[in-house]
Amino acid sequence: MILSASGLSISYPLKTIEFPDLRIKKGEHHLIIGESGSGKTSLLNILGGILQPKTGNVLISETDIFSLKKSSLDSFRGNNLGFIFQTPHFIKSLNVLDNLLMSQFCAGLKNKKNDAISLMEKVGLNNKLNAKISELSEGEKQRVSIVRGLLNAPKIILADEPTSALDDSSCNNVIDLMTNLANEVDATLLIVTHDKRLKDRFERRVEI
Amino acid sequence: MNLFKLSFRNVIGRPLSSILSVILLATGLSTAIVLELTDYQLTKNIESTGKDVKLVIGAKGSRIDLILSSVFQIGNPTGNINYGFYKLLKQNKTIKKMIPISMGDSYKRVRIVGTHKGYIHLYNGEIESGHIFSKPLEATVGYNVAKKLNLTIGGEFVGGHGMEDEVLHHHDNFKYKVVGVLKKNGTVLDNLILTPIETVWIMHAGHSEDSEYSIGHSEKRHHQEENHIHNNHEHNHKKSHDLHDHDNNSVDEILETINPKDKEVTAILFPNLKGGAKVSILNNANKQPGIMAVDPAPEIALLKSKLSPFVSIVVGIAYLITIIAMFSVFIGLLNSLSARKYEIALMRVMGASRLKVLSSILFEGVLLSLLGFVLSLILSHIGMEIVASWMEYEYQYEFSGWLFLTSEFNYLLIALSIGFISALYPAIRAYRTDIANTLSKG
Numbered sequence: 001m002i003l004s005a006s007g008l009s010i011s012y013p014l015k016t017i018e019f020p021d022l023r024i025k026k027g028e029h030h031l032i033i034g035e036s037g038s039g040k041t042s043l044l045n046i047l048g049g050i051l052q053p054k055t056g057n058v059l060i061s062e063t064d065i066f067s068l069k070k071s072s073l074d075s076f077r078g079n080n081l082g083f084i085f086q087t088p089h090f091i092k093s094l095n096v097l098d099n100l101l102m103s104q105f106c107a108g109l110k111n112k113k114n115d116a117i118s119l120m121e122k123v124g125l126n127n128k129l130n131a132k133i134s135e136l137s138e139g140e141k142q143r144v145s146i147v148r149g150l151l152n153a154p155k156i157i158l159a160d161e162p163t164s165a166l167d168d169s170s171c172n173n174v175i176d177l178m179t180n181l182a183n184e185v186d187a188t189l190l191i192v193t194h195d196k197r198l199k200d201r202f203e204r205r206v207e208i
Numbered sequence: 209m210n211l212f213k214l215s216f217r218n219v220i221g222r223p224l225s226s227i228l229s230v231i232l233l234a235t236g237l238s239t240a241i242v243l244e245l246t247d248y249q250l251t252k253n254i255e256s257t258g259k260d261v262k263l264v265i266g267a268k269g270s271r272i273d274l275i276l277s278s279v280f281q282i283g284n285p286t287g288n289i290n291y292g293f294y295k296l297l298k299q300n301k302t303i304k305k306m307i308p309i310s311m312g313d314s315y316k317r318v319r320i321v322g323t324h325k326g327y328i329h330l331y332n333g334e335i336e337s338g339h340i341f342s343k344p345l346e347a348t349v350g351y352n353v354a355k356k357l358n359l360t361i362g363g364e365f366v367g368g369h370g371m372e373d374e375v376l377h378h379h380d381n382f383k384y385k386v387v388g389v390l391k392k393n394g395t396v397l398d399n400l401i402l403t404p405i406e407t408v409w410i411m412h413a414g415h416s417e418d419s420e421y422s423i424g425h426s427e428k429r430h431h432q433e434e435n436h437i438h439n440n441h442e443h444n445h446k447k448s449h450d451l452h453d454h455d456n457n458s459v460d461e462i463l464e465t466i467n468p469k470d471k472e473v474t475a476i477l478f479p480n481l482k483g484g485a486k487v488s489i490l491n492n493a494n495k496q497p498g499i500m501a502v503d504p505a506p507e508i509a510l511l512k513s514k515l516s517p518f519v520s521i522v523v524g525i526a527y528l529i530t531i532i533a534m535f536s537v538f539i540g541l542l543n544s545l546s547a548r549k550y551e552i553a554l555m556r557v558m559g560a561s562r563l564k565v566l567s568s569i570l571f572e573g574v575l576l577s578l579l580g581f582v583l584s585l586i587l588s589h590i591g592m593e594i595v596a597s598w599m600e601y602e603y604q605y606e607f608s609g610w611l612f613l614t615s616e617f618n619y620l621l622i623a624l625s626i627g628f629i630s631a632l633y634p635a636i637r638a639y640r641t642d643i644a645n646t647l648s649k650g
Contacts, residue, residue, distance in 0.1 A: 041648060042644075045643075045644040045647070048557070050556070050557060050643040050644050050647070051643075051644040070561075070562070071561045071562070071563070074556065074559055074560065074561045074562070075559055075561065076559075077557070077558075077559050078558055078559015078560070079559065083557050083558070085647070089550050089551065089554050090551075090554075091214075091217075091218075091548075091551045091554070091555075092221065092548075092551070093217040093218045093220070093221025093222075094214070094217050098209055098213070098217070101209035102209055102214070102555070102558065103558045103559075104209065105209040105210065105214070105560075106555050106556075106558035106559045106560035106564070107558060107559035107560075108559065111209055148558075
């Protein structure tokens with residue numbers, strides 16, 4: 001079991017949300033589907049160890065992540081989890097390659113430039129390595145952010161609405177890219193979305 | 209990627225704010241450094257020039273003017289006293305050493321000082337080439353003078369009456385002849401032309417503005433001729449032309465004809481005077497009409513105390529600019545962080561610990577202050593060099609911008625603390641970033 005979550009809940013001033021238990025095996029990419037306000041981003045944040053749940057626990061490859069010390073949790077996250085967001089964000093003062101290397105630096109890993117370059121080749125952006133972030137198109141930014149999420153070969157990739165801002169063909173391309181790269185680095189995809197177009201692409205779905 | 213690169217990129221990623229911080233910090237620090245360099249060199253110059261003169265006798269007037277003009281060679285003297293008083297003091301056995309100096313002439317803004325060898329020994333002057341003057345009209349020149357005015361041994365020049373810019377007229381009857389150049393030794397000697405005291409009397413004989421005390425007057429007495437001053441002058445000029453080759457006999461002749469009343473000195477310097485002798489000379493001299501004796505030490509102290517309010521103002525300005533610089537670093541960082549909030553959350557998501565984020569922000573502050581310090585070193589030493597050239601022109605004292613004091617490293621510590629302190633609060637804010645909350649607002 002690569003990820004199992006049980007008894008998770010979170011409380012907001014006006015309501016408390018309880019989440020279904022999750023048991024996800026390695027390589028089983030999942031969709032987590034829910035409408036806006038269903039708390040799906042909160043669930044993703046809890047699974048990623050950046051939001052403390054009110055109740056319940058999360059085990060990632062047998063590690064109870066909320067029992068870790070804060071700094072160990074940070075390092076655990078950097079080494080085992082990759083994040084992809086709806087709107088890709090970068091460190092603006094750094095160029096594309098340095099933004100990718102940031103994920104290694106933040107996770108406390110050695111800089112492995114070649115890993116970044118070969119992944120960028122796979123997404124067809126190796127000519128943009130030295131570009132400024134502001135010089136990239138939105139689609140290019142999303143591709144770079146996917147590369148960044150996968151660069152440290154994480155066990156799990158948590159993607160928050162990665163396609164909802166894209167048109168149909170870009171949507172398919174991004175999903176293809178994500179699944180191909182995830183398979184390549186042996187990572188398990190967990191996509192949180194309300195994008196109905198993705199339903200046909202993934203067999204395993206959890207509704208919240 | 210490393211902490212330095214990340215911080216550096218972030219600092220240069222907001223060029224205007226960073227440049228402002230660096231310039232402000234550099235201005236504040238370099239003001240303080242220039243002040244320190246000036247103070248250090250001024251104190252050193254004052255000490256090396258003033259330490260061996262224990263007492264000065266000169267014409268009554270401003271005490272500080274007497275000390276400044278006769279010891280430091282700055283500004284105009286208080287007047288002259290008669291050489292007779294010097295000769296009177298010479299009979300006093302308790303006085304081991306006395307140096308008469310006679311001033312008032314210059315050559316191309318360089319002061320000509322009539323004195324004897326003792327003056328050169330007082331400042332431990334050594335000959336670089338040639339020899340120390342031994343006869344009237346011979347001149348031994350300071351190292352800087354020789355260099356600046358291209359004077360070499362055997363060279364001749366015409367002096368003028370008046371010091372610095374206001375040369376009233378040229379003593380073109382007689383020429384000085386350079387017989388020696390002194391080694392550079394960082395004292396007043398470097399910037400003076402030295403000649404026997406008799407030279408000054410000869411130069412002024414017949415050319416004194418006050419012809420009552422001129423050679424013409426004494427000659428007039430000799431010849432019992434008409435007392436029309438104009439004629440006397442003409443006569444004198446004629447004689448002077450005959451003497452243009454200034455063979456020693458004629459010089460001696462002129463010296464003999466000078467009325468003892470017209471032999472004057474500007475000041476008498478007393479090196480290494482013992483306490484008892486000092487008191488007796490002080491009392492004796494101050495009883496004489498038109499004469500005063502001044503102890504340089506309290507006057508120098510007074511002068512320094514007069515400078516201290518000025519120094520305090522400059523120090524205050526330096527502090528003020530440095531504090532503004534601190535705010536600039538602080539506000540620059542805080543502004544940039546509110547724009548970079550999401551970037552901080554991103555770093556955390558990618559596994560950076562809170563401490564890593566904290567250090568990267570602190571490092572930005574330290575980096576800015578380090579740049580400010582480096583710029584301040586450059587600015588202050590170039591600034592000091594500019595101040596130095598002005599001071600040398602104005603006071604003929606040697607200052608340099610290429611002097612480095614170990615105390616300048618204190619400013620490195622000050623700069624680093626400023627960077628650290630200004631970055632502390634922004635860094636703590638970054639440390640406390642709520643990741644999930646920030647991301648949801650991204």
